[in-house]
Amino acid sequence: MQHTGTTFAGNPELLVELRRQHKLPLRAQLEDGLREAARSGRLSGGARLPATRALAADLGVSRRLVVDAYAQLVAEGYLTARRGAGTYVSDAATAASAPAAAVESGALGVDFFPGFPDLASFPRREWLRAVRDTLATASAASLGYPDARGALELRCVLAEHLRRVRGVVADPQRIVVCSGTAQALVLLARALGQPHLAVEDPGLPPHRAILAAHGARLSALPVDAEGARVAELPRVAAQAGSLDGVLVTPAHQCPTGVALAPARRAALLEWAATGSGFVIEDDYDAEYRYDRAPLGALQGLAPDRIIYLGTVSKTLAPALRLGWLVLPPALVELVVEQRNLADHGAPTLEQLALARLMQSGAYDRHLRQARRRYRARRDALIDAVARYHPGARVTGIAAGLHAIVRLPHSFEVAALMRAAAARSVGVYPLALAYMRPEAHDDGLVLGYANLSESRIELGVRALAEALAELSDGVGANGGRRRRAPAPA
Ligand SMILES: Cc1ncc(COP(=O)(O)O)c(C=O)c1O
Known part of the structure; x- marks a missing residue:
């Protein structure tokens, strides 16, 4: 036809x-x-x-x-x-x-979960080749217990890649390969010995939970349209007694999506230089940047005071569980000791395969294609919101894999999620990213990378229908509309 x-x-x-x-x-x-x-x-x-x-x-x-x-x-x-x-x-x-397949069966059909890259475009063929080549060439000795810092081959490739792409000062001796950012935080909490840390608020609740589960005490560092409010660190430290460090996402604040303003980057470097505490820089999705100039990692400007965290969860797939810390020299042995105590180190064959993938150029190629795809998906989200949610604002769109949609009205979080889920749409209220969730309720964190443009439109339209139902007060679950507080 x-x-x-x-x-x-x-x-x-x-x-x-x-x-x-x-x-x-x-x-x-x-x-x-x-x-x-x-x-x-x-x-x-x-x-x-x-x-x-x-x-x-x-x-x-x-x-x-x-x-x-x-x-x-x-x-x-x-x-x-x-x-x-x-x-x-x-x-x-x-x-x-299965989730995508289940629109009709009532499971989530369009899931705006912000944590995923496009899982379907994982470079399977290239990964397969890298694994096959690794198996064909790995020495017998490499199959013994690993170096707890990670395979030297991967650390060398990472050092070169991070220098080139992020401006990170990354000597292989400072790198510890770990099981994603999640394990990096575990190792840090243990190596620093029940540290008191300031964390961005809003931030990522699972990361707060991981840090707390491993003995860290946490204080909120507020975030606004210019990123973390670095000037408040002395106040936070005074209230806490003292601070051992601050966890930040300078390139793309998670979840608001803003970049840390230049004056605040400078202030944070100054804070770190005075020995007030370590800066933990979570550089989780810096590879994706659409309409703004590149921002190098902060670590390159103070490598002895900044702990840099990277991951393949956004560039390849979370399932690989591969990430890295680039550490100030003073912390390397402490972190390696914790890795040894935890599990002796990361699986070697996967590390060698990742090193091959990066060395072959396939990793960079994959990222170039992914960037194009995500830009189109982001644009589809912006268009669909403009079409189906007049009056809503979309922010945090210059980079990353998710956007913040601020609705013209605010809704009770649970009612909104239920109404969307009833239409098979998964949405993630910004309120849940705060340390005191009940205080905020005007935004949604919507991940777009793992959804085709047509599904994005479908989901945004279904969400509008769900909200209209809530606004009319006829939602099956009794959702009700309130006037929105003035957006921050
Ligand atoms: C702020 C932030 N850091 C890091 C990650 C990646 O974590 P991991 O490497 O443990 O998968 C994510 C994933 O969503 C994230 O949102």
């Missing part, structure tokens, strides 16, 4: 849209469409795909293009090819995306 500029495959189970004028090549569009169909459950596990010749004819493209697209998705694990028997959707592809 041909439309002007758009082609649909006629098979009712296989709705793939190809746009001739689109900037993405047709093959990439076809691959995206098939991935999306498998992820969303429109194509169920075990479903047989049309023969390449039939699909090519249906779409008006060359058979070679379809053959190549199928081969790519077989390599990524979405499809399986049975010799002489055709190509099928793999069970793993649909099982992994």
Whole structure:
């Protein structure tokens, strides 16, 4: 069936849209469409795909293009090819995306969870190659107990990468590889011996919980439109007795999305230089920046006072559980000791595979593609909010993988989440990121990276319907509208 500029495959189970004028090549569009169909459950596990010749004819493209697209998705694990028997959707592809597949079944269909990159675009083929090459070449000695600092190969590659991309002063001897930022915080809380830390408020509740579970005492450092209110550190320290450090997200405050203002960066460096405490710089998603000049890591300006944390959870996938600390020399042995006491170190083969992926250029390539994709998704979110939520403001959009949507009215948090969930939409109130959640209720933290543009629109529209229901006071769960307090 041909439309002007758009082609649909006629098979009712296989709705793939190809746009001739689109900037993405047709093959990439076809691959995206098939991935999306498998992820969303429109194509169920075990479903047989049309023969390449039939699909090519249906779409008006060359058979070679379809053959190549199928081969790519077989390599990524979405499809399986049975010799002489055709190509099928793999069970793993649909099982992994159960939430997306369950719009109709009542589970979350459009989940704006802010913690994910686009999981479907994990570079499976490149990772597979890196793992295969690692296994083929790793020495027998490398299969013994690891160096608790991490594999030297990875630390060398990371040092070069962080210097080049983030301006980090990163000697491999200062790097400790860890199981994501989460474990970095565990190791720090233990190495610093029940430290008293200031943490951004709002911030990331699981990180506060991890620090507290490992003995840290926490005080709130307020955040405004210029990032953490660094000038309040002396007051926070005085109230706490003293501070051992402050945990910040300068490149992209989590969750408000603002960058720490230049004057505050300077003030924070000054605070650290006076020996008041360590700055813990969580650089979790600095790779994604859309309409603003690059901001180097603070660590490069005071490497002896700043503890730098990085992770692959936003660049590759949280499932890898790989991250790193770049430490002031005085802390290296203390942290390594804690890593030894915890589990002797990170799995070596994955570290070597990551080193290969980075060295081969595949990591940088993946990031370049991801940046383009996320920018388009961010724009789709902004457009959809403008269309379906007149009067709402979208902020924190210059970087990262999520945005803050401030609604023109505020809602009771639980009622809002229930109303959205009833329409199969997962939303995350900004209120929950505060240390005293009940005090704030006018914003939503919406992650867009793991949702296609069409699902973003679907979710934002469904959210508008849910809010309209709440506003009318006819929400099944009794939600009610209140006037919004003036946004901060
Ligand atoms: C502020 C912040 N830091 C770090 C991370 C990554 O944590 P991890 O490396 O433990 O997956 C996240 C993930 O959402 C985050 O929001």
